[in-house]
Amino acid sequence: MSEKSGCTTCSRVLLIIIDLILLVGGLALVAFAVWFRYKDSIEAPLKNAIADQHPTPYEMWDLKYQVCMPKTSSLHTTPFKIFKFRSVAMLAFWAVVGLGAVIAIAALVGVCGSCALSRCWNGFYTVVILLLITAEVAAAALIIIYRSTVSRDISQ
Numbered sequence: 001m002s003e004k005s006g007c008t009t010c011s012r013v014l015l016i017i018i019d020l021i022l023l024v025g026g027l028a029l030v031a032f033a034v035w036f037r038y039k040d041s042i043e044a045p046l047k048n049a050i051a052d053q054h055p056t057p058y059e060m061w062d063l064k065y066q067v068c069m070p071k072t073s074s075l076h077t078t079p080f081k082i083f084k085f086r087s088v089a090m091l092a093f094w095a096v097v098g099l100g101a102v103i104a105i106a107a108l109v110g111v112c113g114s115c116a117l118s119r120c121w122n123g124f125y126t127v128v129i130l131l132l133i134t135a136e137v138a139a140a141a142l143i144i145i146y147r148s149t150v151s152r153d154i155s156q
Helices: 002-038 040-053 057-068 078-116 119-145 147-155
Strands: none
16 A cells, blocks of 8 residues: 555656646746847847838838738738738747746646645646647647648748
């Protein structure tokens, strides 16, 4: 009987350690995404390139209007590329922040479930982990399926 108790304690401590590592990793992912998003050296070259292509105030106003209203803009391709880049960059930013937050919350739930020995917490933790694994497999499948489209859009 004591061997089962020791094995249970060992697996519980191991789960707590793994969940603490996941918690730190999820929070680090959120911190890295926020740092990368608001770092000046990332956004400054894009702003300078836009300012070099459209030096007059009227052209800048027209560009801002076209970026904010892409369906009503003229046939210029530059605003569409800028709009597409910014929307994809913001989508990637929020996806990484969301993924990091979900990982951190799931790890916190796992730590609480392991410490409290609660079946409810551990069941919720299992469901969240299964959803994360399913989402990762679906994202990998979509990346593989649309690889040519993504690489073409990136190269443009």
